[in-house]
Amino acid sequence: WLVLAIAMVRFYMEKGTHRGLYKSIQKTLKFFQTFALLEIVHCLIGIVPTSVLVTGVQVSSRIFMVWLITHSIKPIQNEESVVLFLVSWTVTEITRYSFYTFSLLDHLPYFIKWARYNFFIILYPVGVAGELLTIYAALPYVKKTGMFSIRLPNKYNVSFDYYYFLLITMASYIPLFPQLYFHMLRQRRKVLHGEVIVEKDD
Amino acid sequence: MKHYEVEILDAKTREKLCFLDKVEPQATIAEIKNLFTKTQGKSLKDEDVLQKLPVGTTATLYFRDLGAQISWVTVFLTEYAGPLFIYLLFYFRVPFIYGHKYDFTSSRHTVVHLACTCHSLHYVKRLLETLFVHRFSHGTMPLRNIFKNCTYYWGFAAWMAYYINHPLYTPPTYGAQQVKLALAIFVICQLGNFSIHMALRDLRPAGSKTRKIPYPTKNPFTWLFLLVSCPNYTYEVGSWIGFAIMTQCLPVALFSLVGFTQMTIWAKGKHRSYLKEFRDYPPLRMPIIPFLL
Numbered sequence: 001w002l003v004l005a006i007a008m009v010r011f012y013m014e015k016g017t018h019r020g021l022y023k024s025i026q027k028t029l030k031f032f033q034t035f036a037l038l039e040i041v042h043c044l045i046g047i048v049p050t051s052v053l054v055t056g057v058q059v060s061s062r063i064f065m066v067w068l069i070t071h072s073i074k075p076i077q078n079e080e081s082v083v084l085f086l087v088s089w090t091v092t093e094i095t096r097y098s099f100y101t102f103s104l105l106d107h108l109p110y111f112i113k114w115a116r117y118n119f120f121i122i123l124y125p126v127g128v129a130g131e132l133l134t135i136y137a138a139l140p141y142v143k144k145t146g147m148f149s150i151r152l153p154n155k156y157n158v159s160f161d162y163y164y165f166l167l168i169t170m171a172s173y174i175p176l177f178p179q180l181y182f183h184m185l186r187q188r189r190k191v192l193h194g195e196v197i198v199e200k201d202d
Numbered sequence: 203m204k205h206y207e208v209e210i211l212d213a214k215t216r217e218k219l220c221f222l223d224k225v226e227p228q229a230t231i232a233e234i235k236n237l238f239t240k241t242q243g244k245s246l247k248d249e250d251v252l253q254k255l256p257v258g259t260t261a262t263l264y265f266r267d268l269g270a271q272i273s274w275v276t277v278f279l280t281e282y283a284g285p286l287f288i289y290l291l292f293y294f295r296v297p298f299i300y301g302h303k304y305d306f307t308s309s310r311h312t313v314v315h316l317a318c319t320c321h322s323l324h325y326v327k328r329l330l331e332t333l334f335v336h337r338f339s340h341g342t343m344p345l346r347n348i349f350k351n352c353t354y355y356w357g358f359a360a361w362m363a364y365y366i367n368h369p370l371y372t373p374p375t376y377g378a379q380q381v382k383l384a385l386a387i388f389v390i391c392q393l394g395n396f397s398i399h400m401a402l403r404d405l406r407p408a409g410s411k412t413r414k415i416p417y418p419t420k421n422p423f424t425w426l427f428l429l430v431s432c433p434n435y436t437y438e439v440g441s442w443i444g445f446a447i448m449t450q451c452l453p454v455a456l457f458s459l460v461g462f463t464q465m466t467i468w469a470k471g472k473h474r475s476y477l478k479e480f481r482d483y484p485p486l487r488m489p490i491i492p493f494l495l
Contacts, residue, residue: 153370158452 001093004028008086022070022077022086029086032093033066057176062089064169065131072147073138081137085130088123095119117188124184128177135166142166208234213266234263271342278332281351285359286325292363293318304369311373313381317366317449320388324441327396335399337406339413358457366449374450387444394437397423402434415480428484429492431473435465436490466490 007025012018036059042048043055065085070077099116102108142148148162206227211218230251293314297305309315365371374380401424405414418425426433442458469489476483488495 152365152368153372155372155375155450156452157365157368157372157450159365 001032001090001097004032004086005090005094008090018080018083019078022082025086026071030066030071033062033089036062058180061131065134068148069135069138073141075141076134076137079134079137081130081133083130085127085134088127088130091119092123092127113191117184117192120184124177124181128173132170132173135170139163139166208263210263210265268344270345272345272348273342274338274340275332277343277348277351278336279329280348281355282325282328282332284352284356286322286329288356288359289318289321289325289363292360292367295367295369299364300369307369309367309369309371311371313373313448314366314371316381316385317445320385320445320448321363324392327392331396331399335403337403337408337410339411358453358460362449362451362453362457365451365453372450374448380450381448384444384446384448388441388448391437391440391444394423394426395434395441397421398426398434398437401427413479415476415483426492427487429487431476431487431489432465432469435469436492439465439490466495 004025007028008021011021011024015021039048040052040055040059043050043052048055070082076082095112095115099108099112102112143163146162148160150158150160152159204227206229209218228251292299295304295307374384401419401421402416404419405416406412416427418427423437424433426436430436439458439462442454442461446454446458466489473487473489
């Protein structure tokens, strides 16, 4: 992700524009983001204590953005919103992985812990905004081309409309984002301020 | 006569909820439960007798609030009545589902009418079984289950019914042969499923909650008990596979798959509790699929 960050900064410094940025870093992005699937495996086999479901949702949404939106819908690759979420993801991941690495080495500098539990306050909404704006920009192209859709009639009597699927996905951010955001806020209070949060027991 | 002192505490806060002085040794838990009691860990049953419990002369019982409850019968009736009604809405092509030129029209494919009959009879069977056949171990389940279960049943019913009754529906590739074979599978499995429900009912006298090992009876459909702990689930999966082949509709196949996954989890649980409770449980039996699963 550091590689990505440096590549993006260099590109902007050389070209002075964000156009073409995606094209230049796409291979690196796809490589590293797809590898994040391993994180789900780590939860499945138990070497990481996080829930498979939470990790699954987070990684899936990233894979979805990278492969099913930005990779597949070429016209939106130069949108500003793409840079928005790319920057947000890059900073988040660098912080997160540094946090894990130093924790494993038992040598966690406080500022990394501080960064991990504070940066998200800005980065998370920024990233979500970038993602939503990108999907929104993609909608007209999806509708026009009917991509990824199955129409009736067909042998298996099923249909799928990618356009409506995207609309529903965008709507799902409304309940999901606050839940994840408040979860991080609660974690932050626990870790940084040692507050004991009483969880509702079902 | 020696009486017991029974102290009832809240399971979470350890607060004293109730102190019973002079409880008869012969008092059943059902009687004490009138003041709401349950132990931590495994919960006591209404039929337990105080004297037989592993306690000294002072018994401490813990109360755990299970939250809002709803009866199993209510949940079953609601979750099964939905699909019955919803499918028919699509079958009769009620307005605002398909284009207006199709309102109240009828499909020209025989298989569509057959599918409606099968689907409807299936849920009528389930409703009747709920009212007259099943003997439930538990009276109630958590209230939020009704929302979860109804969403699942009603949602899938609508999704399947939409495609099967669609004006652009495509009948099965192999025509009447495929439909006949699928219908045979469906009917056999429905009869099988019903036979198992009846056999299980006969294991347990009315109003009781006894548990016994089920065995094959004279009815050939019950011979599946030789190979499987929960043949009712086996037959149920079979029915839906039959329906999927009959309609050649992918949403039906997906519904069968999800149902199969859930029933496998239940079958494995049931199988495990049979093994735990009965030393002499037949070793050849698998939970849901003979020899495999």
